[in-house]
Amino acid sequence: MSKQTLPTPAQEAPAENQGNVVVSRGGTTNQNTWRNIGLIIGREYNNRVKQRSFIIGTIVILVLVIIASFVPTIFQVITAKTSSxxxxxxxxxxxxxxxxxxxxxxxxxxxxxxxxxxxxxxxxxxxxxxxxxxxxxxxxxxxxxxxxxxxxxxxxxxxxxxxxxxxxxxxxxxxxxxxxxxxxxxxxxxxxLDKASRLGLTPTQTSSLFAQPAFTVVNTKQNQDTRSVSDIVASYVIAYAGIILIFMSVFIYGMGVAMGVAEEKGNRIMELLVNAATPFQLMVGKIIGIGAAGLTQMAAFVFVGIIMLLLQNPLKAVLLGNTSGAFSINITGTSITLLILLLVYFILGFLLYATLFAAMGALVKRQDEVQNAIQPVTWLFMVGYIVSFIGISNPNATWIRVISYIPFWTPTTMLMRIGSGSVAGWEIALTIALMIVAIAICTFISARIYRFGVLMYGQKPGLRQLIKVVRTQ
CATH class of the missing domain: 3.40.190 (D-Maltodextrin-Binding Protein; domain 2)
Structure with missing residues (x-):
């Protein structure tokens, strides 16, 4: 069985083999495809998580998460000490x-x-x-x-x-x-009370003046929210923290995919890579590898965030000696379900946008052209992010529901709707299914553009040429 190596981005020539990833050429086609993709995933993941910028950025954000979690308690301590x-x-x-x-x-x-x-x-x-x-x-x-x-x-x-x-x-x-x-x-x-007493009313009659009237609320809305206040607060906090996290992660790591492709094209490493694996294998491996690095970072943020939330009440008990009036967020079954959905929508959202970022990165010649190339994809993602904050005032509006079914905007808008407690189970299943279909379609289209663009060093193709490429590749 013959083997060929995938060079790391730091290599300048095929003779430099430090850090190479061995890619199999033997075996069946399906075996080689998945083996090569797995090796590329490992290469991209290791390169990403070992970068100094990745490690420092993770530590800085974790410190900010810890500091931010203490802010409400600090304000309560200051208020308690200064109030009279x-x-x-x-x-x-x-x-x-x-x-x-x-x-x-x-x-x-x-x-x-x-x-x-x-x-x-x-x-x-x-x-x-x-x-x-x-x-x-x-x-x-x-x-x-x-x-x-x-x-x-x-x-x-x-x-x-x-x-x-x-x-x-x-x-x-x-x-x-x-x-x-x-x-x-x-x-x-x-x-x-004084007037009632002077009029000769008995204490019982006087008390009846202040009795609350019988008042029954009947909510005709389906799937009405019956959660406790603490559940609602926890859901909103997790949902909007998740929306911001998804936005930052998809943008940062999506750009990382595009920049990585452009860097390999600029260094001519791509010419070596396509001899060791197919463009489809390279694209899928790069997307999943960088996505796994992003998921690792996100998991660290979520884990530390949950720990900090759970420590709030014990901390307030130590500092204040009384938590009965303190604001708290309870991690319950409702919020755990939301955390699971946050993970699902993050993975699906990243895979969807990463395919587009990879295709855009394959169409540029140099890294400094990536920013302009990915602007259409960035604005597409921004729409869902903005709508998720606008829609909080009326998450059941028809236009909000329609937008949440569109796969490109589902990750952020659905988290907003789920946090508000206004989503049926079938809607969650439907949006996940639609996103999977959209990922398959975008992967098919992006793979053809990627195959065409990775070795293209001439003039950037126009829209008409790209449509022709998708249809004929």
Whole structure:
């Protein structure tokens, strides 16, 4: 069995055999085809992952992923350390309000303000510190506000109509004072309770005034989202992180395919390679080898990202001592399914675009021409990337669904739709099947262009000539 070698890109002449890959010439045609493709895959993969730029780039991005994962926790720690309670003093000149006075009234107000947020503060304290001042006072408290020792003074009086009147003193200059809104709502409740008490309503009758009405929501949309909030947040985070990752990986490694072909043409190494393997074997081996390198890098990013997400709650427990109000993302069955689909769409998306990048790379004479040659493919991919961010506002729109079925835009738009929980299982299966068909068609077309272009060093062919090549090669 005779053997021939595939030279590495660093070789300048066939006599230099360091780093060569042995390609078999014996055996059956099918055996040689797959053996040669396997050897080319190994060559491309090893050359890629051993590059200093690959190693440094991977380390830098992993560090950025780790830093980015700590940002929410860092903000929460800073907020917890710098936040303080809002100090409120109540002066009740109105006497009993709905039978509440003194400590009972203070407790009612404290429960109304702190009850909705109890246990949610990351520093373990209630948002409002409430105290009372003697009846008829107020001047001293207003001076305390000017000195910055008090935030809010609430004075309660009775009008001639016996209705209660609330005067709200604040040292805040904000036009959007949420505390004022909360206290105003609580004052409305107290006023209503006081009127009900003066009208002779029993406590049961008064409580019925605040009872929530029966309210049933019937969603007629099929496949409605029944996931928990944590599942929804996790799905969106994974989906959009995946979209960005797919965009970067397909673009970077797709360009790597085109640049690799152009480099081998420029160094005349291609003339040696086509004597050791067919252009189809070279193209498929290069695509899969570089794609495997990209998948390795992507797997590292995803693995570290998941580990960082899982460490968030333990880290917050150590730094804050309380995670009940902390934002967290739970890795559940839903998000694991999304991660699997992310992997599937990444592989299919890369294979689809890499065939186009390889064909474009085969049509140029030098590496500096690659950027212009791949622009049509780049813009084609950009459409799906942009739509995936526009479509978040209405993922069920007809035009979004139609675009997600088009294989060139499926990887990004389908991840967006899956993250929103608006995709049926048959749609996922259909888009995967359509992408496989598209990959087969593009591989067939690109292989013919590649076969024509790898040894072409003259003028770049036009569209009409390329169509003729595809039909006749």
């Amino acid at each position: 309670q809002t100090k409120i003093v109540i002066v009740n000149n109105a006497g009993p309000i709905a039978g509440l006075d003194g400590a009972a009234l203070t407790k009612y107000i404290a429960t109304g303000l702190n009850g909705a947020t109890a246990g949610q503060s990351t520093n373990g304290q209630s948002p409002f510190a409430i105290s009372t001042a003697p009846t008829g006072s107020g001047a001293t408290e207003q001076q305390q506000m000017k000195n910055g020792h008090l935030d809010i003074l609430l004075v309660i009086d009775r009008q001639a109509s016996q209705d209660v009147h609330f005067t709200y003193y604040t040292s805040s200059g904000s036009l959007t004072d949420t505390t004022q809104t909360q206290i105003q709502a609580l004052a409305g409740q107290l006023s209503l």
